[in-house]
Amino acid sequence: MKILVAGTGFVGLTHAAVISEYGHEVYAYDVDEKKIAAYCSGDPKQIEEYVNEPGLSEIIAENLNRYLFFLHANDIENIIEGTDAIFLCPPTPPNPNGSSDLSYYLEVANHLARLLAKRHDQRRVVLINKSTVPIGTARRLEGVLKQHNVPNAGVASNPEFLPEGDAVEKSRRPDRVVVGADAEDDFKIIRRIYSQFVNHVRIRYIETTPETAEAIKYTANTLLLTYISFWNGVGARLGEAFPNIRMEDLKRGVTADGRISTWGSYVSNGAGGSCFGKDIQSLIYQFKSAGQPADLLQAVYDINEFQKVYLVDRAIQEAGANFNNRTVALLGLAFKQRTNDMRDASSLQVVNALLGRGVKSIRAYDPLAMNEARRFFNPDQNHLFERISYHNSPREAMQGSDMLFISTDWEEFRGLSRTIEQSVQPPYLVIDGRRMIPDYMELVERGYGYLAVGSPYLHKNASS
Template identity: 40%
Template sequence: MQTLYIGAGYVGSCSAAVMAKFGHNAVVYDVNKERIGVFNTFNRDLIEASFFEQDLSSLIIQNKQRMVFLDDYSQFSNYFDSADVIFICVPTPLKDDDVGDYDLSYFEAALSELSAALTKRNGGAQEKYVVVAVKSTVPIETQERVARDFEKAGVKNFGVVSNPEFLVEGQAIKDSFSPDRVVVGASQEKDFSVMRELYQRFYNAPGVGYIEVNPREAAAGKLLSNYVLLSRLVTTFNVIGRTSEVIPGIQFEKLRKIITTDKRIGSYGFYNNIYAGGSCLTKDSSALAHQIESASGNTDQIRNILGGNLFHFDNFVERISKDAKFSIKGKTLAVFGLSFKRDTNDIRNSGAADMVARLIEGGAAQLRVYDPVANEMFKRHFGDKYGDKVYYCESEQEALQGSAGCLILTDWPQFSTLDQLILKVCPAPYLVVDGRRMISQSYNKLQDAGYDVVAVGSPFLKGKS
């Protein structure tokens, strides 16, 4: 089938690459000329430097005969005559009003341009049926409005479906080959039929939930799924983690084992962190609350979870001064991790990036930062905002040089042996701040050697002299 993608970000590029692997043709358009230029190199190193997602670059290179990347809309629209499905994958960030209202400017611009172009397909006859599938996360009633707007613009012979993505950054390609579920929200059987043909690999496949619902249910299901995931994380931080921090004789990992062996509860989300970040969970939970409030519904539970996430971050920052009696003013600190999680260079809504800002605001002399893949993304996003206050390092050892303390903020597996390097490079007294419990197996050893330890899910450990 001929699939088209508007938006070459995380969702669009991963989805297109997987469709090409499945034998479909994938044409991807984005206004970002630099991004399209990188994809068109079909060079693994260049793609990964710009857009780090495990196996994405390899998949694009392997299937380049079925993939086209364009930044010229007139060229892109040439493919409309034969298009079966056009996916909209543009970003829909929240507005800066802290309410939860989506900024739909990119989405509206894409729709306006698309509707005008669709009326011209097949020489204006619009003979070929086309399905417009919305992957962008949007308000629940959006698909119905898109269909009405298309009709007003004179678009004919089309359908609009909601086809939300449930990908996990860092394993999006893997999840796309073996998804838990594929959700299609449509209003007519013809659209379901087109999407079944597209997803034939998963329709009635064992182990995959192929779910057909109406468009509102599909859109709401995406928002609610992300809220449930966020609530699990925040509950872990603020209840299980806090219990481990304030009641002596309790180890977080042992509590986790007790709880997660209950099959009714499951294992997701039972790890500690300084903040539940990323581009989806908090954004979609805020948007869900806003839409329920707009319909006069009560959202105390959702707002409490969102507030609990912020509280946990603030509480952790305060522990550095309150528990460890450590002043960051004038200090040089090592920071390990900038991305919001391992296996990605995405720094959107990253707790690590927020911590960098908080430390500089608090008067840190310099932050020596190291992330295996996110240094360049951080530089690109923040530019010269922090000047020489942030120094980018090429290794863990370089970051530790001359530091009075270190903070572990991203769960890269290689950071699990940092305790050995700290003992070697940084003599006590020294502050170790572990926001991911990456070196929890060595807290007592560090304490015995004279190091102060502040860690999520543990009481403050004062170094022994």
């Protein structure tokens, strides 16, 4: 199959690379010239500056200029001829009112429609929405194609479910492939693209209407966030309100029931990333526009946002912390482990809250996201970001600090208690947004203060 992929961010790049492994001829394009130059170089370092996913740069290097080609959006005119399918993967960020900003999407759609209208071969081509788009967008795409008089083209919805940090693995072996279309011709083309999944014993290959496919994506993502917010809104509150509740035992006891998921059964300083917050806001907006109540979703969203930053206030109120003129070590900047993505990360709100409370400096460390952080915390945009310095290890970040804040669940933070003891002396406050220190009671015994999601403030006087 000859396939075009529009937009080479996390989703477009991973998708293009993985389907090129199946032997399809894949042309992936973007408006970002620097990105395209980095991908064309085949150099893992340059590629990982943009998308850092385990195994991805290897697949790109292997298939580059054999099955996988990168080009700039201005150069697709020559290759659009003979294309069987086009995946649309542009960003769909939230507008200030929560609705999805479809401007990038419509730009891609109109650009493609203009070029497809001028094709000579006029063979069947299907335009497939991979981006997360509001219910009814495939229908809207159909309208764009009609408006440009594009002959012999269909539309489909094939939402992406990949989790960042595990994107390649999950693209190669997804839980399900959801395809929403109207015409059998279009289902056929998409079945050929995903031929190895169609009759797979473990992968559900679901064919449905475009609207159902769009709704599956929103339902799945908002349900996942609902489960995370349940643990934060109930589990964390239980542990903080009542004495002697062990969060880890609570979790094990509850999830022993086969009907209850272990995934997401943790308490944390909120779920970030480019999808959960954006998608739930969009569905709230879609419900409101359709005259439906969205109270449940609004509560889920609010709990998640509250979690991202409430530990800073708890530190002041419960632990008597004074951030003014202090130095805070911040471990973890990415929105979760195994990624350099900082979109909607809790660390963004933590940094702003700390700076707002007058910290003198923030000594940050993250195994992957430091370059990304320099972009997010650009001192040219806010001079207070000059107070952030970047360090090579947790130990180095902690040097000379008055407090520690753990914001991301990187595995390397799990055994941090020894490093804390070797780097900083008690009394010293450890604020743990991810409950990364299983032996926290030993720290407390040695005189450190420990404030975590899901526990009351622990310190020697309280514990003795």
